[in-house]
Amino acid sequence: GLHLAALAGGWMAVIAGLGGARQHDGRLSFAPRLPEPLRRIAFPFSFQGRRLHVEITRDAATYELRSGPPLEIEHWGAALTVGRAGSVARTIPPALPVPELHQPPGRAPSRRSGPTPNRLDAR
Numbered sequence: 550g551l552h553l554a555a556l557a558g559g560w561m562a563v564i565a566g567l568g569g570a571r572q573h574d575g576r577l578s579f580a581p582r583l584p585e586p587l588r589r590i591a592f593p594f595s596f597q598g599r600r601l602h603v604e605i606t607r608d609a610a611t612y613e614l615r616s617g618p619p620l621e622i623e624h625w626g627a628a629l630t631v632g633r634a635g636s637v638a639r640t641i642p643p644a645l646p647v648p649e650l651h652q653p654p655g656r657a658p659s660r661r662s663g664p665t666p667n668r669l670d671a672r
Contacts, residue, residue, distance in 0.1 A: 563590060563592065564592060564594070567581060567582070567583060567584075567590055567605065568581050568592065568603060568605060569582065570594070576621070576622070576623065577596050577620070577623070578622060578623035578624075578626075579603065579612075579622065579623070579624055579625075580624075580625050580626075581603075581605040581610045581641060582641060582644060583605060583606070583607050587607075589604065589605065589606050590605050591603065591604040591605070593615075596620065597617075597620070598617050599614060599616060599617030599620050600614070600615040600616040600617060601613070601614055601615065601620065601622075601631065602615055602636075605641075608641060609639060609640050609641060610624060610638065610639055610641060611637070611638040612624070612629075612631045612636060612637050612639075613631070613635070613636035613637075614631045614632055614633055619631065619632040619633070620632075624639040625639070625641070625642055627639070
């Protein structure tokens with residue numbers, strides 16, 4: 550059978566994670582970014598009685614209003630209006646480089662003295 554809560558979790562991971570969808574103070578925003586193995590995702594989205602179709606590739610996101618009055622959204626912080634006249638596409642900015650991670654001062658793991666026992670042998 551289907552586990553509906555698990556399906557909802559997967560849906561949220563795609564929409565909020567990869568699609569970067571957020572809702573603050575009645576305003577919808579997207580900050581999409583796809584990981585290297587994925588080339589495209591697309592999903593429907595209902596918001597305030599409107600139906601929106603979102604398609605994301607590595608380079609751009611396309612927003613198309615399928616029903617309802619025009620909708621003002623944000624794409625990576627820039628406002629745009631999606632209406633019934635056609636889809637609106639915006640480029641996705643390049644990802645910032647990830648800084649090299651370091652252990653905080655005084656928090657380095659301590660070394661064990663002697664060989665580490667194999668836990669499977671300790672039966």
